[in-house]
Amino acid sequence: MNLSDLLTGLKEKGLKLTPQRQQILRVLLAAEQPLSAKELGMLVNRRFPNVGLGTVYRTLDTLKQLGLVNETVFPGGGRRYELCREHRHHLVCLGCGRAVAFPFCPADCLAKIAAANPDFDVRGHSFAVFGYCGKCRKAQA
Amino acid sequence: MNLSDLLTGLKEKGLKLTPQRQQILRVLLAAEQPLSAKELGMLVNRRFPNVGLGTVYRTLDTLKQLGLVNETVFPGGGRRYELCREHRHHLVCLGCGRAVAFPFCPADCLAKIAAANPDFDVRGHSFAVFGYCGKCRKAQA
DNA sequence: TATTAATTGAAAAGAATTCTCATTTAGCAC
DNA sequence: GTGCTAAATGAGAATTCTTTTCAATTAATA
Numbered sequence: 001m002n003l004s005d006l007l008t009g010l011k012e013k014g015l016k017l018t019p020q021r022q023q024i025l026r027v028l029l030a031a032e033q034p035l036s037a038k039e040l041g042m043l044v045n046r047r048f049p050n051v052g053l054g055t056v057y058r059t060l061d062t063l064k065q066l067g068l069v070n071e072t073v074f075p076g077g078g079r080r081y082e083l084c085r086e087h088r089h090h091l092v093c094l095g096c097g098r099a100v101a102f103p104f105c106p107a108d109c110l111a112k113i114a115a116a117n118p119d120f121d122v123r124g125h126s127f128a129v130f131g132y133c134g135k136c137r138k139a140q141a
Numbered sequence: 142m143n144l145s146d147l148l149t150g151l152k153e154k155g156l157k158l159t160p161q162r163q164q165i166l167r168v169l170l171a172a173e174q175p176l177s178a179k180e181l182g183m184l185v186n187r188r189f190p191n192v193g194l195g196t197v198y199r200t201l202d203t204l205k206q207l208g209l210v211n212e213t214v215f216p217g218g219g220r221r222y223e224l225c226r227e228h229r230h231h232l233v234c235l236g237c238g239r240a241v242a243f244p245f246c247p248a249d250c251l252a253k254i255a256a257a258n259p260d261f262d263v264r265g266h267s268f269a270v271f272g273y274c275g276k277c278r279k280a281q282a
Numbered sequence: 283t284a285t286t287a288a289t290t291g292a293a294a295a296g297a298a299t300t301c302t303c304a305t306t307t308a309g310c311a312c
Numbered sequence: 313g314t315g316c317t318a319a320a321t322g323a324g325a326a327t328t329c330t331t332t333t334c335a336a337t338t339a340a341t342a
Contacts, residue, residue, distance in 0.1 A: 014288095015288085015289095016287095016288060016289065016338080016339050016340070017339075017340090018288090018289065018290080018338075018339070020289085020290075021289090036329095037329080037330080038328095038329085050290090050291065050292095051290085051291080052290080052291055052292065052293090053329090053330080054290080054291070054292080054293090054330090054331080054332085055289080055290060055291075057329095057330060057331070058289085058290085058331090059289095061331095071216070073214045073215075073216065073217075073218055074214075075212070075214065075265075075267065076214075076220075077214055077218050077219075077220045077298085077299090077329095078218075078329095079217075079218045079329090079330095091254060091258060091261060093261075094264065100258070102254055102257065102258075104250050104253050104254060105250070106247030106249075106250045106268065108247075108249070109245050109246070109247045109250070109268070110270065112245050113232060113243055113245060113270055116243065117232060117241070117243075119274065119275035119278075120232060120234075120272050120273070120274055120275065121272045121273045121278055122270055122271070122272040123235065123271055123272040123273065124216075124270075124271045124272070125268070125269065125270045125271065126216065126267065126268070126269050126271070127247065127250070127266070127267070127268045128266065128267050129251065129254055129263055129265075129266045130263070130264055130265045130266065130267070131261050131262045131263040131264040131265070132261070132262045132264065133260065133261055134260035134261065137260075137262055155319095156319085156320095157307080157308050157309070157318095157319060157320065158308075158309090159307075159308070159319090159320065159321080161320085161321075162320090177298095178298080178299080179297095179298085191321090191322065191323095192321085192322080193321080193322055193323065193324090194298090194299080195299090195300080195301085195321080195322070195323080195324090196320080196321060196322075198298095198299065198300070199300095199320080199321085200320095218298090218329085218330090219298090220298090220299095283342100284341105284342090285340105285341085285342085286338105286339105286340090286341090286342105287338105287339095287340095287341105288337105288338085288339080288340095289336105289337080289338075289339085290335105290336085290337070290338085291334105291335095291336085291337090292333100292334100292335100292336105293332105293333085293334100294331105294332080294333075294334105295330105295331080295332070295333085296329100296330080296331070296332085297328100297329085297330075297331090298327100298328080298329075298330095299326105299327080299328075299329095300325105300326080300327070300328090301324100301325080301326070301327085302323100302324090302325075302326090303322105303323100303324100303325105304321105304322095304323100305320105305321080305322085305323105306319105306320080306321070306322090307317105307318105307319085307320075307321085308317105308318100308319080308320085309316105309317095309318095309319095310315105310316085310317090310318105311314100311315090311316085312313100312314085312315085312316100
């Protein structure tokens with residue numbers, strides 16, 4: 001997924017291609033891990049110092065609704081955002097906050113749950129693993 | 142797990158058995174699903190109108206650290222709390238917010254992840270399934 | 283180029299959580 | 313039972329995160 005694909009997508013939905021949105025998308029494309037709204041805002045501000053958090057949140061909402069961006073909630077309640085690439089989950093370090101994506105998905109579990117709850121219309125799931133990365137473990141010791 | 146077990150546990154850790162804590166534990170014991178701090182506070186206030194949210198948050202922190210209470214993060218960032226009974230996850234309705242516990246756990250997934258990341262000290266995981274319950278689906282239609 | 287509806291910036295408002303500090307109290311020793 | 317002390321509490325202030333408001337700007341279209 002590259003920038004022009006994303007922009008074409010936005011255009012097709014009737015959304016304006018503002019420079020702010022383009023920059024937000026560029027930052028998300030370049031990010032190697034999910035970003036908080038604040039982090040995203042600061043990165044956007046490198047080129048567009050006037051873009052406020054309001055715009056960041058609004059844009060993220062829009063992108064979420066289009067299914068282009070995924071929101072993940074980290075322990076403690078922090079919300080982080082990333083482009084929807086392939087389906088993935090994260091291994092999150094409770095020390096430094098860094099997250100590593102992994103492709104394993106508890107599919108069998110989901111199947112069991114769906115089977116056990118036929119009335120329930122499953123729309124999504126969250127899965128994350130927490131602990132301490134090698135660096136943080138050394139730092140603690 | 143009953144109230145006196147919990148109280149004994151607190152006492153062993155050197156914590157005071159204040160009436161506020163006892164009431165918080167009673168409410169958590171009676172709860173059939175994870176509660177937000179606000180909900181928990183309101184339920185506690187039925188008998189102890191003066192207990193503020195500060196105390197609720199502090200007590201929840203303490204209980205979390207003792208491993209007696211589990212914090213689950215819901216989509217949108219809402220944090221909810223429940224007593225640690227057997228290990229479980231939740232099926233959460235995005236319409237009414239009600240949560241149903243289920244005992245399935247993505248254990249095989251966790252094993253894969255641990256094997257693939259030997260440097261990482263895994264301490265926990267979160268898993269939740271979202272969608273719409275039967276009632277909310279009917280209400281929508 | 284003019285028009286219009288969508289978008290934005292800035293600031294205010296709201297919600298959730300944490301912190302502060304003076305006061306109260308549970309648990310313990312006597 | 314009384315007194316002591318560290319822990320816990322209440323009330324409110326302070327933070328942090330997110331949403332909303334509204335006037336001004338701007339992308340897209342004719």
